[in-house]
Amino acid sequence: xxLVESGGxxxxxxxxxxxxxxxxxxxxxxxxxxxxxxxxxKERRLVAGIxxxxxxxxxxxxxxxxxxxxxxxxxxxxxxxxxxxxxxDTAVYYCNVRRTLYxxxxxxxTQVTVSS
Numbered sequence: 001x002x003l004v005e006s007g008g009x010x011x012x013x014x015x016x017x018x019x020x021x022x023x024x025x026x027x028x029x030x031x032x033x034x035x036x037x038x039x040x041x042k043e044r045r046l047v048a049g050i051x052x053x054x055x056x057x058x059x060x061x062x063x064x065x066x067x068x069x070x071x072x073x074x075x076x077x078x079x080x081x082x083x084x085x086x087x088x089d090t091a092v093y094y095c096n097v098r099r100t101l102y103x104x105x106x107x108x109x110t111q112v113t114v115s116s
Contacts, residue, residue: 003106007110013086017082019082023095024076032049033097035069048063
């Protein structure tokens with residue numbers, strides 16, 4: 001299993017970024033996917049999740065209305081569109097797949113920095 005995130009960077013408050021996570025090594029369309037983030041000195045937390053077919057999504061309260069998770073099963077890729085970014089969104093963002101209760105995989109992470 002391999003998850004490769006991309007799309008992070010430095011953006012001003014109020015700006016937008018689109019993160020991508022390219023997946024390989026497993027039947028991508030069979031699994032729910034999620035994005036998490038970890039700010040310095042804080043625990044890693046769930047940001048958004050999406051079901052295998054893309055029909056259902058869930059979001060942390062802190063990002064509802066600003067972030068949108070989506071997926072393209074033909075490209076084995078999950079996305080996180082982030083709008084109206086705030087300084088508190090600064091973190092390393094990780095892609096995740098949980099294949100079983102005891103089998104979970106993470107990407108290497110992509111840094112998002114929101115600063116003027």
